[in-house]
Amino acid sequence: MSTQSIDSKDLQISDVFKDFYRVPDYQREYVWGESDRKGERGDEVDKFLDDIYRELDAADGKEPPEYFIGTIVVCKGEDGVFDLIDGQQRMTTSFVTLCAIRDALEDLDADIPDTLTSQIAAASTDWKGDTVGRMRLDLQYEDAQGILAKYGEGEGFDAPAEGTRSITNLANAYKAVREFLAAELSDDRQKIRLFYGYFTNKVKLIRIETPNVSRALKIFETINDRGVGLDAMDLLKNLLFMHADATQFDALKSVWKDLTQTLYDAGEKPLRFLRYFIMANYSSDEKLREDEIYGWLSSHAKETGHENDPVGFADKLKAAATAYAYFLDGRGPDGKDVRAVANSRKLGGSAIKQHFILYLAGRHLSSPMFARLAREIENLLCVWLIAGVPAKDYERQIAKAATKLQSVSTQEDLDDFISEYISSQKRRHRDDFHRWMATMHTWDLRQYRLRYLLAKITQHVEIEARGSDGLEDLGHFLDTRNDIEHIYPQTPTDAASEEFGEIGEDEDIVERLGNLLWVEQAINRAAGNKPYSKKLPHYDSSSFILARSQGTIKLNGVNDQITQTVKRLRPETEWNVEAIERRQNWMADRAMEVWEVPAKAESPDEAAE
Template sequence: MTEQSIVSQDMTLKRLFQDFYRVPDYQREYVWGEADAKGEGGDQVDQFLSDIHIEFEAATKHFAPEYFIGTIVVCKGEDQVFELIDGQQRTTTAYLTLCAIRDALTDIGAAVPEELGNQIAASTIDWQGLTTYRLRLDVQYEDAGGVLQGYAEGKAAETPRDGSRSIRNLGGAYDTVREFLSTTFGEDKAQLLRFYGYLTNKVKVIRIETPTIAKALKIFETINDRGVGLDAMDLLKNLLFMHAKGQEFTELKSVWKALTDEIYAVNEKPLRFLRYYLLATFDLDSKLREDAIYDWFQKNPKLTGHTTEPLAFAKRLREAARAYANFSRGKNVLGQPEPGIENTRLLGGQSIKQHFMLLLAGRHLPAPQFTRLAAEVEKTMFVWLVTWVSAKEYERKIVDAAHKLRHIKPDEFDAFIAETFVKERADLAPQFARTMKEMKSTWLRQFRLRYLLAKITQAVDLQAYGPSESRDRLADYTAGGNDIEHIMAAGADAAAIAEFGEHAQDEAIIQSLGNLLLIEKSINRSISNTQYSEKVKSYAQSKFLLTRCQADTTAQLVGVADQITKTVQALDCWPKWTAADVEARQLFLTRLACRVWDVPVVEEVVPA
């Protein structure tokens, strides 16, 4: 082979596993068999075997169709072992299948063909006459933990299945193959051997051998152009290694692993992180799709520096990934509790993460400004969700704000907040007021309704008593120990219905926000669905001031000018409970919500 030659060979698995291979430590892990974030996929191993078996069943005594499983790209090292640059998923799966067939034959008492053993491991002699025993396939990424060797040596029962992603996935793949063989062939030795014969003689790959790793990586990129079979995160990793200097490989591998570990540790999608990072860092249109990310990198190397300084770019990406992972935990950049971020997580659930772009764009702000940014994000996100602003629209607003925030100087921060968040809430104030006045519990998902009531309840407590460990965390209010109480319940008893009067069983009234309050679960269990005049006696036992003041505020007054008294005097109360009172309390909660989420009070919610 000349210095710059590329050799392409069409070969069977029998021929393929006459050579030795290793998956370099900078490659991505073995991922076949792993479901995605939605719990979908994860059946590649079973599909691989099923497709081969379909062709196997079409074979006759005199003819067997060949089956092509794809292309692999390799580069031979000085020790004559091929570096496997592309195709490790199918190659590893084929190798595990050989190990599983050997074990299945052993378990049913059949002789294992010598050829099969040699396809799994063999001895080689170098030019100095030294003998080395090695596996035909060796995976060198750290999180594999040497488990492939356990399967290769016939020690599957002793090989761990728990641990890193690779350990779990390799174990899952091996177990899938064993289950397939057992289900398909049972203890039929002849058929199992026949399947092995078909697999090794008729299943084929195209092996492309290059003279250098750089050229192998370039071919890998070409084969996987536009992300076919791989996503932008995998292709970006390859792109960085393609432009890195040889001496940078070890550090680049370490940086990339740390980056992905940060994201996987919080069950986040790497591609979502990468998209949010780009939108937060560069002046890109919010329409950038995940499947267009790799093309963007290809066209904008000067912006990112990923071709001239791939290691430096990877380090910047890792720093952003660490911050992103902290945001996912409700923390700030340094991993410290950040109420605004934690509260937005309680508000948005697991699906709403667009505000992370703003947090990424502002992660270098001084701590007090970052805390204010997080709080403003929380308030504005709630207003967007309550006023039914579409996800597409508020994502566009977030991206625009992130672009502005990157260029904001410390003395311009207050103006940025006023122009971006305060103005946005003011513009939506009329719609916010109308929605809150008409709000029904069925309009919001349960966790978001809980957030709404908890936030209002917490705000009253904080105003009256000030900060404390038991009041500072909104999560303590939204926790399972507290219930959303329907003051007039759907299944109310006869006494409650008689006391409430007209519209007692009107579902619209029962589900109105004005008919809801937050109360401890232990108290809620004791009051059941009885009449209001009895319920309020238990409400008075609540630790939440807003709930205690539901029917009577006078008992909560302490002095003349103390903060508790001032807070209580600003609260409305309802000694009786009718449809008109539900409406009045909803108006009261609307005014309170405007104060809590810093929305200007419009004329229609000002009391007459």
């Protein structure tokens, strides 16, 4: 390229990783997945993977559309390696994703595609004829300490997970990808290959190559100074202004500015919001794609009224965007805290938002009615996710339900809606829900979802024993000072192994749900890798009834509420394979209560569903 030209290329991931890149030592660290001050891990990697997977999954057997992940800015060095000036977070995450896919396939004894191997590392020969083997991506800042090469070389979970900021964040990123492959793709080699094919052939980015670093930094500054995230709204904005009277321009500009700023501040994709808004208010077609929104609006002007009253339509969009931002923050449409909305965010993570369609469709309800709706949605969402219902299937149900929800106005209407659209779905999937709860391992779920499950069951027992006063906030239980305890340790001492006895057919029994207990971190650390008999005294000091009653029933009276609750628990004086099975079956049965899932058919008609 010339000394002045800027070269821009639209590349799929497979083409991107045909070249070599380095992140210069003056760049900042890898920060995706970094924990905040509250100790909660960032969800950028989860969102990156989930957004890509949703595009593939929505294709339903047809050729899926391409998916754009952004722009990178590079400058080629004299050795032919690209200096990565902007975009290192998504490039590093993409590289780690390729490493994790390779490692997952290897663990499944599946063939590793040659293309995948070469996208991670390859050799290059310079003009002198010297051949050098290297990783496709190299982090040169001091904080990285060569850790990325560990993942490239296949060390995976054996790579250091603590030390510098980047080492910790990269370990979190790799773990997040492996959790995704296990939970969303069931560690199925064919599904993983399909995802790999889509990821490398349909996921694309724009690579901007500049002749020197100073030009690259200027472009980086320009990109990051612009509101690039909101450009997708321009067509709709033009459509409204086209139908507005000149006297309405100022009002429309003001509303539009507030609308777009609300979405920007919330970190939400404008097109996703628009799609959900349409599905919540006008259309039950769950197949409406984001790239079809403008065409849909153009052909449904009578329904939306945007041609006759563009300002009114913009006002409606703005009000919906405000409510949507509240939902993202765990609140109801009026801005007040709604625990079930916050809980659903902890359950679904950052990517699963289809249930927001129902929130939008029901935002006209009174506060008590909306709170009840949100509670029912949380329960159903949990059933769908644990039972493994595909996103395209439950989105279809959501789209149908939203049409009906728009007309709900009375408590009787809401009762009928819940019975027809929510209770019926829970009945339909209850057997799969119970089966998965009874057989689940830790890798069957994303880590945040596993924590939600355990905290929710623990909370349920506390409320049953003590009443709901002061205990309704799941955040109290999900506090970072609490953690997952493996009753039979992941790395047991010889004494713990001897006391536990034979592992049995399931070599991964330690990762069964029945072997997990939700306790305070201090108790988790104190219990350590000890035998069960030595752990029980530590559990006794927990503030949670479920943990305190792990070994024996501790009665507080004769017929008081706490005593009645404790009698329903599953204490085990000894810990072995059979005890884990019994406890997991108990947890599966109790989960039916926690998420209000009917335990059995209530009528011949229901049994036939």
